Amino acid sequence: MTKLIIIDDDHIMREGLIRNIPWEKHGFLLVATAADGEEGLELIKIHQPQIVLTDIRMPFMDGLQLAERVKKEFPEIKIIFLTAYDDFEYAHKALKLKVNDYILKWEENEEILNKVITARDELLNEAKIAKQISESRSVMRKEMVRSLLLGFVIEEQKPFDNFGDLDFHDKFFTTVVINIGGLNQTNAGIAESETGLVLNMAESVLSKYRQNFLGVNVDQNSCILLNLPDDNYLQLEGREPIFQKLKHEIEKSLTRQVMVAVGNIYEGLENIGVSYREAMVGVNLRDILGSSSVIFYKNLKEGALSHQVLIKKIINYVDENYQKETISLNDLGVAVHLSPNYISSLFKKYRNITFSEYLIKVRMDKAQELLKYTDLKAYEVAEKIGYTNSQYFSVLFKQTTGYSPTEYKKLNLIKRTEDNC
Numbered sequence: 001m002t003k004l005i006i007i008d009d010d011h012i013m014r015e016g017l018i019r020n021i022p023w024e025k026h027g028f029l030l031v032a033t034a035a036d037g038e039e040g041l042e043l044i045k046i047h048q049p050q051i052v053l054t055d056i057r058m059p060f061m062d063g064l065q066l067a068e069r070v071k072k073e074f075p076e077i078k079i080i081f082l083t084a085y086d087d088f089e090y091a092h093k094a095l096k097l098k099v100n101d102y103i104l105k106w107e108e109n110e111e112i113l114n115k116v117i118t119a120r121d122e123l124l125n126e127a128k129i130a131k132q133i134s135e136s137r138s139v140m141r142k143e144m145v146r147s148l149l150l151g152f153v154i155e156e157q158k159p160f161d162n163f164g165d166l167d168f169h170d171k172f173f174t175t176v177v178i179n180i181g182g183l184n185q186t187n188a189g190i191a192e193s194e195t196g197l198v199l200n201m202a203e204s205v206l207s208k209y210r211q212n213f214l215g216v217n218v219d220q221n222s223c224i225l226l227n228l229p230d231d232n233y234l235q236l237e238g239r240e241p242i243f244q245k246l247k248h249e250i251e252k253s254l255t256r257q258v259m260v261a262v263g264n265i266y267e268g269l270e271n272i273g274v275s276y277r278e279a280m281v282g283v284n285l286r287d288i289l290g291s292s293s294v295i296f297y298k299n300l301k302e303g304a305l306s307h308q309v310l311i312k313k314i315i316n317y318v319d320e321n322y323q324k325e326t327i328s329l330n331d332l333g334v335a336v337h338l339s340p341n342y343i344s345s346l347f348k349k350y351r352n353i354t355f356s357e358y359l360i361k362v363r364m365d366k367a368q369e370l371l372k373y374t375d376l377k378a379y380e381v382a383e384k385i386g387y388t389n390s391q392y393f394s395v396l397f398k399q400t401t402g403y404s405p406t407e408y409k410k411l412n413l414i415k416r417t418e419d420n421c
Contacts, residue, residue: 001029002120003049007040007066008033008082009058013105017053021109026117037061041069044077051078051119053112055105076126078119082112142216145225149175149218151273151339168212168227171267174236176224176243177279178202178250179259179286198222198250198258205246211239218276219337221283225272231265236296243294259286261295273339280337285309307346310336314347314355322362323386329355364400367393371405372412378405 004023008014014033023030031047034040038060044052052070056063067079081102103115178198199215199222206213212227228236243260250258261282263275282295317335321327329340332355336343347355363385370381382393397405 001027002051002123003031003047004028004051004053004116005031005040005043005047005049006033007035007037007052007054007058007063009035009055011035013055013082017109017112021113026113027120028116037063037066041066044070044074048074049077050123051080051116053080053082053116055082056102057084076123078123080115080119141214145214145272146216146218146223148269148272149216149223149225149276151277151341168214170212170227170229172228172231172265173267173269173272173275174226174228174265175263175272175275175279176226177261177263177276177283178222178224178246179261179283180220180250180254181257181259181286194254195220195222197253201250201253202246205249206242209242211242219334221280221337223276223279228265231267236262236265236298240294240296247294259283259295261297263297277338277342281310284313284336284338307349310338310346311351314343315358318359318362322359322366323384325386325388327359327386360396360400363387364397367397367405368401368408371409378409381405 001024006014006017008017014035018030018033028051031049032043034043036058037054040052040054041061054063054066058066061069063081067081070077070079082105083102084105101115101119103112180194180198195217199217202222202224203213203215206215206224213224214227215222215224217223226239243262247258247260259282261279263278266272266275278297281300282297285295285300313336314332317332318327321331324331329343332343333340338346344355347353347358351358353361366385367381370376370384371378374381376384378394379390382388382390385393387393387396394405397403397408401408403411
C-alpha cells in the first residue's frame, strides 16, 4: 500500500480528511497525521511516506518551508497542498519547489482523493521508468563488457572514457572464467540455465567480499571482470580463497566439477580481452590440468604446453568439420573460445601456415584419398569435403597437386591397374 501523511492545523479539517475519505479501500495506508509543519517533518522522517497531503498556512513551520525541507531530504516524496481561496499566491510559489499539485480545501472529498491517486500513479510510473532504465543500463553494461572480453574495442575511443559507465573506479582489471564440465552445443538449453545460475552465485559470493566486479556469460562460460586498485599480483593471489569459496559453492549446488581460471592483471579497458584469452587458455587446458584447483595464467608454463594443446584442439576441430561449407575462423573461435585474430596468429606461429591454407591442405588430402580409392566423380568429391562449387575445387586441387581431379583419378587408376598386373 502507498503510505500517506496528512498535515493540517485545522482539527476539524484534519479529522474530516481522515474519516470521510476511504483511504485504505483505494490502496493508501494513513501512517500519521500532524497539526503543524515541525511535527509533520518529524513524522515524515520516521515513516517516510510516498505522499504528503498538507496545508500551506500553519504555525511553527508553514507548508512552503516544510516542502522545501522534504524535497531536500526526500526528493522522491510527492507533496500536495491544501489551499484556501486566498492562498493561490502561496500555491504558485509551491510549484517552484516542485510540489506536485494543490487543491482547494473545500473541494469534494472525491476530488481530493483523485489528486492523491494521481500522485500515486506518477510514483508508480516513475518507478516503472526507473526500473526500465536500470535494466536497460544493466544490459548495456554487460554487452559492453562482453565486447571488451572478446576484444572488440573502438580504436578512436579513449581507454578510460567508459569507466563511469561500467561503475568501475580503478584502472586495473583481471578476468575470472568459470567453466562447467560437460556442457556443449547439444545441451545449449541446460548450458544457458546453468551458466546463468553460476553467474548469480558468483555475484552473491563476490558481493559478500566487497569485490568491485561485473559478471557476464560468454558462450557457455560465466565470466567475472574484477576491477583492482593496482597491478600487484600478490593481491590476485590473495583472492584465491575467495575463488576457491566460489568454486566450492557452485560445485555444491550443481553437483558437478567446475573449473576456475584467472587471467593476468592489466591496465585499461583495451586490455581486458588479453586477460580473458589468458583465462581461456586455462579453460582449454582443463583435460590436462584438471579442475581441482584455481588456475592462474601466471603460473602456467610459458607457451609450449598451453599453446600446443590449443593447436591440437584447432587441428582436431578442422579434422572433424572440414566437410562443412561454412567452416571459418569465426566458427573455430566459438568452438575453442578464442578470438579469430588470436587463433590466426597462434596457428601461424606454431604451424608456419595460415588457418585457411591448413584447411585447404586437409581438404585436398581428403580429396586425393577419395579420388584414389572411390568411384566418386569430381563434383561429388567436392561436396564431400565442403565445396559446393566444383570448378573452384578443381582450381584448388590443380594448384595443390599439379593435376585436375579427372587427371589425378585417371593417373591413379592406371597405377592401380599396373600394380595389379
